[in-house]
Amino acid sequence: MLVFIVRRLINSVFVMLAVAMLAFLIFQMAGDPVEMMANEQTSQADRAAMRERLGLNDSLPTQYVRFVANAARGDFGISYRNGQDVLHLIGQRFPATFELVMVATLISLVAGIPLGVLTAIQRGRWYAEGLQFVSIVGVSLPSFVVGILLILVFSVILGWLPAFGRGDVVKIGWWSTGLLTPSGRQALILPAVSLSLYQITLIMRLVRAEMLEVLRSDYVKFARARGITRARIYFRHALRNCLMPVVTMTAMNVGALIAFAIITETVFQWPGMGMLFIQAVTFIDIPVMAAYLCIISFMFVVLNMLVDIAYAVIDPRLRAA
Amino acid sequence: MLKQLGLAATLALSLVLPGHAATLKWGASHDIFSLDPYSYGDSFTLAFLNHVYEGLVRYDANLKIEPALATSWETVSDTVWRFHLRKGVKFHNGADFNADDVLASLKRVSDPVSPLRGNLPAYKSSTKVDDYTVDIELTGPYPLLLNDLTNIHIFDATWLKDNDSEKPTDVGAKIEGYATYHTNGTGPFMLESRVPDSKTVLVKNPNWWDKSQSNIDRIEFTPIVSAATRVSALLSGEVNFTDNAPSQDLPRLSAQPGLKVMERTDLRTIMIGFNRKPKLDNGDDNKFNDLRVRQAFAHALDHKLIQQRIMRGKSRTAGEIVAPEIPGYSADLDTPLSYDPDLSKKLLAEAGATDMPFTMVCTTDAYVNEEELCQGIVNMLSRAGFKPQLDIAPVALQAPKRTGGKADVYLIGWATEPMLDAYSILVQMIETRSANAGVFNWGGWSYPDIDKLIVAASTEMDRTKRLALETKALGMVKDQIIMLPLHQQPMAWVMSDKIDKIAQLPDNKVRSWLTHISE
Numbered sequence: 047m048l049v050f051i052v053r054r055l056i057n058s059v060f061v062m063l064a065v066a067m068l069a070f071l072i073f074q075m076a077g078d079p080v081e082m083m084a085n086e087q088t089s090q091a092d093r094a095a096m097r098e099r100l101g102l103n104d105s106l107p108t109q110y111v112r113f114v115a116n117a118a119r120g121d122f123g124i125s126y127r128n129g130q131d132v133l134h135l136i137g138q139r140f141p142a143t144f145e146l147v148m149v150a151t152l153i154s155l156v157a158g159i160p161l162g163v164l165t166a167i168q169r170g171r172w173y174a175e176g177l178q179f180v181s182i183v184g185v186s187l188p189s190f191v192v193g194i195l196l197i198l199v200f201s202v203i204l205g206w207l208p209a210f211g212r213g214d215v216v217k218i219g220w221w222s223t224g225l226l227t228p229s230g231r232q233a234l235i236l237p238a239v240s241l242s243l244y245q246i247t248l249i250m251r252l253v254r255a256e257m258l259e260v261l262r263s264d265y266v267k268f269a270r271a272r273g274i275t276r277a278r279i280y281f282r283h284a285l286r287n288c289l290m291p292v293v294t295m296t297a298m299n300v301g302a303l304i305a306f307a308i309i310t311e312t313v314f315q316w317p318g319m320g321m322l323f324i325q326a327v328t329f330i331d332i333p334v335m336a337a338y339l340c341i342i343s344f345m346f347v348v349l350n351m352l353v354d355i356a357y358a359v360i361d362p363r364l365r366a367a
Numbered sequence: 368m369l370k371q372l373g374l375a376a377t378l379a380l381s382l383v384l385p386g387h388a389a390t391l392k393w394g395a396s397h398d399i400f401s402l403d404p405y406s407y408g409d410s411f412t413l414a415f416l417n418h419v420y421e422g423l424v425r426y427d428a429n430l431k432i433e434p435a436l437a438t439s440w441e442t443v444s445d446t447v448w449r450f451h452l453r454k455g456v457k458f459h460n461g462a463d464f465n466a467d468d469v470l471a472s473l474k475r476v477s478d479p480v481s482p483l484r485g486n487l488p489a490y491k492s493s494t495k496v497d498d499y500t501v502d503i504e505l506t507g508p509y510p511l512l513l514n515d516l517t518n519i520h521i522f523d524a525t526w527l528k529d530n531d532s533e534k535p536t537d538v539g540a541k542i543e544g545y546a547t548y549h550t551n552g553t554g555p556f557m558l559e560s561r562v563p564d565s566k567t568v569l570v571k572n573p574n575w576w577d578k579s580q581s582n583i584d585r586i587e588f589t590p591i592v593s594a595a596t597r598v599s600a601l602l603s604g605e606v607n608f609t610d611n612a613p614s615q616d617l618p619r620l621s622a623q624p625g626l627k628v629m630e631r632t633d634l635r636t637i638m639i640g641f642n643r644k645p646k647l648d649n650g651d652d653n654k655f656n657d658l659r660v661r662q663a664f665a666h667a668l669d670h671k672l673i674q675q676r677i678m679r680g681k682s683r684t685a686g687e688i689v690a691p692e693i694p695g696y697s698a699d700l701d702t703p704l705s706y707d708p709d710l711s712k713k714l715l716a717e718a719g720a721t722d723m724p725f726t727m728v729c730t731t732d733a734y735v736n737e738e739e740l741c742q743g744i745v746n747m748l749s750r751a752g753f754k755p756q757l758d759i760a761p762v763a764l765q766a767p768k769r770t771g772g773k774a775d776v777y778l779i780g781w782a783t784e785p786m787l788d789a790y791s792i793l794v795q796m797i798e799t800r801s802a803n804a805g806v807f808n809w810g811g812w813s814y815p816d817i818d819k820l821i822v823a824a825s826t827e828m829d830r831t832k833r834l835a836l837e838t839k840a841l842g843m844v845k846d847q848i849i850m851l852p853l854h855q856q857p858m859a860w861v862m863s864d865k866i867d868k869i870a871q872l873p874d875n876k877v878r879s880w881l882t883h884i885s886e
Contacts, residue, residue, distance in 0.1 A: 076763060076764070077763040077764050077765075077766055077767055078766055078767045078770070081766035081767065081770060082762070082763060082766065083407050083482065083538075084407070084482075084485075084806075085407055085408035085409060085410075085482075085483075085485065085486070086781070086784060086785075086791070086795060086807075087408065087485035087486045087488070087785070087786075087791075087795070088408075088482070088485040088806065089485050089488070089802060089803045089804075089806060090800065090801070090802050090803070090804075090805070090806050091802040091803060092484065092485055093806065095479070096482070096539070099480065099537070099538075099539030099540075100538065100539050101539070121541070123538075123541040124536075124538055124541050124542065124543055125538075126538055127400060128400050128401050128406075128547070128563060129400075129401050129403065129406055129536045129538060129543065129544060129547045130543060130547060130548075130563070131543050134543075135563075138563075190593075193596075194595050194596070194599075197595075197596060197599045198599065201599055201600075201603045201605070202599050202602045202603045205603055205604075208605060209596055209599045209600045209603055209605055210589070210591050210596050210599075210600055210605070211565060211566070211589060212565060215562075312592055312593055313593050313595075313596055314593075314596065315564075315565075315589070315590065315591045315592060315593065315596060317562065317563075317564045317565040321564060321592070322564070325564075325592075327763075328732070328761060328762075328763055329763070330763050
């Protein structure tokens with residue numbers, strides 16, 4: 047078991063190094079940060095000096111090795127765009143994204159599972175088929191359109207919810223939370239709904255497919271023959287057997303949402319990591335981009351490793367691999 | 368009876384006095400980069416920080432220079448300027464303002480690693496004469512020092528020292544600066560809180576030295592990057608002011624009760640530049656070096672169509688590379704060449720440049736309606752016998768192509784910020800490229816005759832003579848079509864109709880100390 051974990055760890059280090067290498071190759075094509083930082087009055091000489099100080103004249107391997115050496119010590123430098131410590135900057139944005147993604151996931155489970163069950167057991171009824179059709183719309187609508195529509199209806203026409211921002215936040219240590227204030231909770235609703243819409247349809251379709259499968263199985267028929275109530279069969283016996291893939295998929299998607307809630311965050315001016323990243327890209331803020339990509343890949347690597355270890359614990363056959 | 372009368376009088380007085388608390392909820396298109404005014408010298412960030420910090424001098428409502436932290440000044444010699452400082456000014460932390468603060472600030476801004484040092488190009492040193500008098504020495508005679516000083520905000524020397532911020536924040540050194548997160552200025556507003564990309568709150572400075580014309584006691588500044596969300600926030604009343612409203616939503620916004628739209632043209636002049644190296648990027652001979660080809664280019668553009676269709680009638684067609692408000696401008700030069708595609712074809716044939724393929728480099732996130740503009744220009748050029756190819760992408764991607772001379776034809780805008788003088792564009796864009804000039808001379812041209820005029824203007828202390836030199840240089844730019852101006856682009860502010868007084872100057876900077884909100 048120990049050998050297995052060590053081997054996985056070594057693999058992960060190589061994955062991280064490869065991600066950093068790819069990131070650096072991309073930065074070479076992204077543009078020239080000095081041109082973004084200098085203003086109209088900066089002279090050619092000052093621009094050259096700035097480029098030299100930032101180490102942008104060094105060869106790609108030199109820059110890469112320097113970055114890896116610094117990153118290994120947890121030093122990602124300061125942002126080109128706003129002069130803030132990069133790790134601190136990402137730490138500041140993480141709670142906003144995390145809360146958004148968690149609430150969105152919760153909404154998608156709470157709404158998606160019952161809808162999936164409903165469309166499965168009422169198959170053929172007009173409203174179940176209608177829901178199926180609506181769910182296609184949910185999957186195919188781009189998330190910025192959903193976001194703008196929600197803002198238009200709930201902020202502009204009805205005036206119920208704020209159109210942007212995170213409301214008031216409460217600081218608990220380094221973590222900032224919007225869940226403890228009324229304005230923070232209100233501000234969370236629209237972006238979370240907008241982010242969860244796609245997930246809801248995904249979960250609903252997954253649950254429906256699994257349910258249809260399970261409802262055909264022998265033990266359901268047997269339970270029915272014993273005269274157990276329908277509600278008990280559906281929700282206690284059948285649904286439970288459908289949830290494994292749902293849980294796996296949800297867990298995988300949480301990581302993806304944290305990394306790429308970019309569009310929702312931009313539409314709602316949600317001060318999370320996605321917005322930080324997209325702004326870093328438009329400004330060629332190399333320290334932020336590099337740190338962000340490394341931290342995200344680290345997150346995925348750890349998640350994957352945990353899953354692998356869990357599988358290995360469950361299934362002894364995998365340990366040899 | 369007397370008592371009642373007194374009460375009535377007090378009531379009446381309180382109705383007349385402009386003492387009501389009002390909040391400006393400002394939705395901007397992007398956040399300020401830093402609270403440190405000596406960071407990148409981005410015009411928008413500097414304009415915002417001007418609420419908190421002030422310079423020795425400032426622009427008034429007519430963009431003329433007026434005293435701020437300095438009350439008067441004179442030149443001691445050709446290269447030494449003496450400034451008399453305002454007495455009784457206090458920083459937000461209560462410290463007195465005096466000569467040491469000016470010295471410390473100038474030292475910080477002119478530091479070799481200061482990103483803003485280009486904004487004070489002729490600076491050499493400064494000395495304290497007494498507590499309220501400072502001499503600034505320059506590297507040579509230089510007429511535009513006051514213009515430069517409008518954007519050099521003054522810090523408190525002791526505060527800088529106490530917080531270990533006497534040197535500017537250097538991104539290369541990888542250490543955060545105290546001034547990136549904290550402020551201590553003398554301006555009309557004080558910082559209450561800031562969460563980057565979410566909200567920055569300023570409150571009124573009750574001890575401001577100047578008489579405020581504003582009743583705003585709180586500014587909530589929120590960046591809203593997505594234009595559609597920004598418009599929604601205006602419609603729902605969550606913000607009551609924006610200095611950047613998308614032009615396609617203006618009819619909808621002006622129809623909304625409770626909102627009003629204020630439009631005008633900006634100082635920013637959009638123009639076209641040409642590669643002037645011997646070869647084009649594709650390796651062909653560069654025919655743009657032939658004046659007839661550039662003339663053909665100019666005659667191919669239908670300015671009326673651009674103004675009415677692409678810019679929706681909101682832009683101001685330009686024949687000169689600076690706006691009318693900029694010193695050095697001359698109305699005689701401000702007529703574009705006529706629209707005459709047949710003449711273009713003839714000129715191209717004469718120059719042997721018919722069907723010369725070239726690339727036009729445009730951006731997507733720098734100027735108003737630039738995508739439609741570039742597409743329109745490419746169509747017009749094709750009709751007039753050119754063979755253009757459009758290369759359009761965000762600034763970040765296009766910048767290396769332009770500075771590396773890989774753009775055969777390109778679009779650029781110039782507002783002459785922060786000096787507001789034609790000298791700005793002449794030295795930075797027209798003059799031959801060198802260590803200290805021609806950074807934006809992307810085409811790589813060199814006109815020694817024009818260079819002589821620019822150098823002469825840079826040391827000419829007589830304003831009339833200097834402006835005459837600049838105008839002459841601009842005339843030569845026009846004759847040679849070094850840059851081909853298109854228009855001054857429009858700007859649009861949208862606000863609650865409760866805002867009854869606001870200063871919207873063509874430099875597109877918000878000056879909330881001149882804003883008044885009724886009720």
